Amino acid sequence: MIPSFGQGSSCVTGNHVFCWDWVRDHWHDTLGPALVQHLELTAIAVGIGFAISAGLALAAHYLRMLEQPIGIVATLLYTIPSLALFQLLIPFTGLTWTTVEIGLVAYTLVILFPNFVAGLRSAPPDVLEAARGMGLTRQQVLLRVELPLALPAVMAGLRIAIVSTIAIATIAAYLQPDGLGYPILLALQEPTPFKTEIYAAGALAVGLALVCDALCVGLRRALVPWARKGLA
Amino acid sequence: MLADTANWHTFVDAFRFIGNNPGLLATKTVEQIELSAAALGIALAVALPLGVVLGHLHRGSGLAIGGSIFGRALPSLVLIAAFLPWLGIGFLDNMVALAVLATGPVLTNAFDAVDRVDRDAVEAARGMGMTELQILRRVELPLAVPLIFAGISVAAVTVVATATIAAIAGGGGLGDIIVNQAGYRLSGVVGASLCVMALSALVFLLLRFVQVAVTPRALRETTVGQISAGKELR
Numbered sequence: 400m401i402p403s404f405g406q407g408s409s410c411v412t413g414n415h416v417f418c419w420d421w422v423r424d425h426w427h428d429t430l431g432p433a434l435v436q437h438l439e440l441t442a443i444a445v446g447i448g449f450a451i452s453a454g455l456a457l458a459a460h461y462l463r464m465l466e467q468p469i470g471i472v473a474t475l476l477y478t479i480p481s482l483a484l485f486q487l488l489i490p491f492t493g494l495t496w497t498t499v500e501i502g503l504v505a506y507t508l509v510i511l512f513p514n515f516v517a518g519l520r521s522a523p524p525d526v527l528e529a530a531r532g533m534g535l536t537r538q539q540v541l542l543r544v545e546l547p548l549a550l551p552a553v554m555a556g557l558r559i560a561i562v563s564t565i566a567i568a569t570i571a572a573y574l575q576p577d578g579l580g581y582p583i584l585l586a587l588q589e590p591t592p593f594k595t596e597i598y599a600a601g602a603l604a605v606g607l608a609l610v611c612d613a614l615c616v617g618l619r620r621a622l623v624p625w626a627r628k629g630l631a
Numbered sequence: 632m633l634a635d636t637a638n639w640h641t642f643v644d645a646f647r648f649i650g651n652n653p654g655l656l657a658t659k660t661v662e663q664i665e666l667s668a669a670a671l672g673i674a675l676a677v678a679l680p681l682g683v684v685l686g687h688l689h690r691g692s693g694l695a696i697g698g699s700i701f702g703r704a705l706p707s708l709v710l711i712a713a714f715l716p717w718l719g720i721g722f723l724d725n726m727v728a729l730a731v732l733a734t735g736p737v738l739t740n741a742f743d744a745v746d747r748v749d750r751d752a753v754e755a756a757r758g759m760g761m762t763e764l765q766i767l768r769r770v771e772l773p774l775a776v777p778l779i780f781a782g783i784s785v786a787a788v789t790v791v792a793t794a795t796i797a798a799i800a801g802g803g804g805l806g807d808i809i810v811n812q813a814g815y816r817l818s819g820v821v822g823a824s825l826c827v828m829a830l831s832a833l834v835f836l837l838l839r840f841v842q843v844a845v846t847p848r849a850l851r852e853t854t855v856g857q858i859s860a861g862k863e864l865r
Contacts (some may be wrong), residue, residue, distance in 0.1 A: 478831040480792035483824035489715040490641040490821065559703065570796065573810070583712045587799060592715050601709035606636055608704035 418595045427502065429582055429596075434603055435580040440568045444500055445561055448507025455508075456515030460545075466516060477509040481570045489574075498543025499571040506567055507560045519551030551623045558615035566607040579604040644818030645825060652819075654825055656805070663804030663830065666722065670729030674786060678734045679779070682741025686748075686775070687767050695742035707793040711800050718834020725794070725802030732793060733786035744775035745865025778848045783807045784838040792831045805830070 410418035422430065459466040479487075484502045492498040522545050530544045572580030579600045586596035649656060685691040710728035718724040748771045756770045772779075798806030808815050808823035815823070 417661040475832060475835075478788050478792060478835045479828045480795040480808065480831060482809055483827040486820050487828070489817065490638055562700075562703045566704065569706040569708045572708075580706070580708050583708055584799070587712055587715065590773045592712065594716050597709075597712045597716070601706075601713055604706050604709055605704050608706075609700070612700055612704065 414591060414594055417593050417598055421595045424598050425596075430599055430603060433577075433579045433582055433600065434607065437565065437568055437604065437607065439565045440499065440503065440571060440578050441561065444503035444564050444568070445507055445557070445583075447500070448504045448511055448560065448564075449461060449557070451504070452508055452511035452515050455512055456519060459512075459516055460519045470513060470516075473509045473512050476505055481506070481567050482573060485570070486576050494574055496575060496577070499575055499577070503568060503571070506566055509558040511553075511556045514552050514559075515549070517588055518552030518556075519545055521552060522548045550617070554615065554619040554623065558612060558619070560616060561611045562608045563609065565604065569604055579607075640819055641821055644769075644816075644822075645835035648815070648818045648822035649826065652822075655808075656823070657821070659805045659807055660805065660826065660830060661793070663794050663797075663806075663827075665804055666725055666797060666804060667729065667787070667794045669722075670726050670790050670794075671733050671787055673726070673730040674733035674737050674790075675783065677730075678738035679741055682738045683745050683767070683772070683775075683779075686742040686745025687763070687771060689746055691742070692746065695746075698735050699739040702732070702739070705732070705734055707796055708799075711802075713798060716798050720801035722802060724800050725797035729793060729797070730791045733790050736782045736785040736789070738782075741775075741779050744778035744782075745771050747778075748774045767824045773847050774850070777842065777850055780838075780842045782843055784835070786841060787838055788831055788835050791834050792827070795827050 408418065408420050411421045455465075455469055459469055476484075481502060484505065485498055488498045488501055492501065526544060526548070527540065530540050535543065568578050569580030570582065571578050572584050575581075582596050582600040586593040586600075684694065707728065710731055711725060714727050718727060732750045745767075752770055752774070753766055756766045761769065771854065794802065794804050795806040795809060797804055798810045805823045805827045809820050809827070812820050
């Protein structure tokens with residue numbers, strides 16, 4: 400007997416479009432854990448990516464000549480297909496979680512770094528002039544003027560990074576039996592693709608992304624009420 | 632599964648694999664390009680006219696924005712898997728999935744590009760007695776070309792890169808080698824990955840070149856700079 404089909408109802412054994420009973424029976428051993436793993440993969444990748452981009456962006460902010468090289472590397476990185484990037488890392492880090500996370504972090508950098516830089520640069524010259532005229536030191540200008548003004552662009556980047564990472568993390572299942580991509584790969588390897596598993600895991604992945612997207616929009620409205628839509 | 636010991640030498644072996652199998656890699660590359668071109672063609676045929684017309688009418692911004700959010704939220708693996716029970720394993724399933732994937736950026740950018748064309752310029756054209764079609768063809772489209780093309784570039788690179796995953800559903804391409812480590816060993820997998828990487832980088836650079844070429848000279852200084860910021864325009 401095929402493991403994923405199990406000894407299910409006629410709906411499951413007949414491989415109908417969607418069987419709620421399979422979802423109920425396998426929430427605890429398949430879908431729930433996959434969802435949690437997916438969130439972990441995403442949170443770790445975005446967290447590390449955020450820290451690295453912040454550092455790189457600050458460096459590029461003070462040393463302008465760094466910006467273009469970092470930007471070009473980041474853009475080229477984005478053109479690398481995720482599956483290929485994971486495979487290229489295997490000689491160094493093996494079939495591990497580390498490989499998956501390095502790949503995911505790399506993609507968040509591509510999105511977060513340009514947004515950080517654009518944000519830091521979005522302070523109008525006369526505002527900076529006024530801050531300097533008030534006697535603020537360089538550090539105070541950064542902390543009290545440039546960083547708050549960078550927030551809308553940073554938030555916009557964060558939103559895109561989170562949603563994209565959730566999507567790319569499904570590919571991680573090719574390397575590690577983690578995340579929502581894994582039940583989908585298993586369902587595809589059945590003699591006939593098992594529909595319920597595909598649609599349940601797929602819906603969870605899309606749903607997770609949409610919920611995170613909405614949360615980011617809400618958070619942005621709360622944090623930067625002055626920034627209108629479309630500004631960043 | 633990981634029978635080969637993986638280290639720096641893997642890359643040496645990978646290049647050796649590339650050198651020893653030019654025919655195989657060329658065939659797979661052509662398969663991948665065919666699949667991508669077909670998918671992109673369908674997406675362009677559907678999304679480009681729709682986006683341009685909606686942008687001209689300044690209607691349906693919800694559709695364009697929703698398209699961009701959904702486009703990002705839909706994982707390619709989910710798309711390929713979702714159509715599989717209905718379209719079967721092979722070219723068709725992958726083509727449809729990749730076409731859906733490409734529709735998002737093309738539609739959003741086409742709408743956005745035409746929608747944000749300077750209203751004064753459009754009014755002036757209307758005052759001069761141009762018909763709506765003339766306004767679209769002679770005022771809005773030339774001004775919108777850079778942004779429209781940016782959307783097409785993003786879609787094209789995304790599709791070529793994602794087509795690698797098509798192998799899981801019998802779509803062929805270089806992914807066939809990447810997902811078959813048992814057959815090609817790690818050196819083959821890494822070699823094919825290098826080829827995929829080169830292919831998408833090449834497509835990206837080619838499109839950047841074309842983008843500069845199709846941009847009206849007067850717009851080059853301003854718009855190309857903004858667009859080179861890359862994928863995310865909103």
